Amino acid sequence: xxxxxxxxxxxxxxxxxxxxxxxxxxxxxxxxxxxxxxxxxxxxxxxxxxxxxxxxxxxxxxxxxxxxxxxxxxxxxxxxxxxxxxxxxxxxxxxxxxxxxxxxxxxxxx
Amino acid sequence: xxxxxxxxxxxxxxxxxxxxxxxxxxxxxxxxxxxxxxxxxxxxxxxxxxxxxxxxxxxxxxxxxxxxxxxxxxxxxxxxxxxxxxxxxxxxxxxxxxxxxxxxxxxxxxxxx
Numbered sequence: 347x348x349x350x351x352x353x354x355x356x357x358x359x360x361x362x363x364x365x366x367x368x369x370x371x372x373x374x375x376x377x378x379x380x381x382x383x384x385x386x387x388x389x390x391x392x393x394x395x396x397x398x399x400x401x402x403x404x405x406x407x408x409x410x411x412x413x414x415x416x417x418x419x420x421x422x423x424x425x426x427x428x429x430x431x432x433x434x435x436x437x438x439x440x441x442x443x444x445x446x447x448x449x450x451x452x453x454x455x456x
Numbered sequence: 457x458x459x460x461x462x463x464x465x466x467x468x469x470x471x472x473x474x475x476x477x478x479x480x481x482x483x484x485x486x487x488x489x490x491x492x493x494x495x496x497x498x499x500x501x502x503x504x505x506x507x508x509x510x511x512x513x514x515x516x517x518x519x520x521x522x523x524x525x526x527x528x529x530x531x532x533x534x535x536x537x538x539x540x541x542x543x544x545x546x547x548x549x550x551x552x553x554x555x556x557x558x559x560x561x562x563x564x565x566x567x568x569x
Binding site for chain 2: 378394449
């Protein structure tokens with residue numbers, strides 16, 4: 347059965363810190379890996395990764411995929427209180443529904 | 457607002473009642489997805505449509521659940537004879553058929569008493 351495991355499940359840091367969120371997966375037919383940010387509402391799309399070793403970047407957020415070791419990381423530099431959210435990793439495979447991990451609950455303290 | 461919209465945003469019902477939710481996708485998106493999310497979990501895939509055709513159903517979608525997208529635009533998700541275990545956030549997402557990024561609506565929070 348396809349599986350997506352995120353770690354840590356929760357993380358508390360201070361404003362200005364850099365955080366790294368992890369996502370590992372065991373899937374039978376990999377096509378893409380996606381990151382979403384979820385505050386108290388719907389998930390909002392951050393990145394989609396399909397190729398190993400190519401970093402995607404958007405402002406203070408960046409992500410990279412390692413298809414050999416079956417994991418991805420999401421980095422957030424110079425964190426702000428507005429970065430507090432649940433960060434979800436999802437796998438897109440042969441079927442079209444996404445398989446999500448449980449998420450990392452990130453809290454940024456001022 | 458050109459994003460995905462869902463109605464109602466909240467629904468409280470008694471066990472055994474039927475409920476129906478509506479999703480309006482982004483207008484040029486021909487794929488529409490339904491997910492369910494419970495507290496502390498990521499969204500779980502239920503079903504998806506390409507235009508009006510329902511192409512995939514998860515085993516989570518019991519016989520009490522039915523989804524339609526009659527004209528390939530909005531979709532409805534009906535739950536018959538609701539149970540307390542159906543209490544969850546029901547999320548709708550849409551995408552363009554050849555792109556994998558899915559864009560989510562605000563969800564409908566269902567509480568079954």
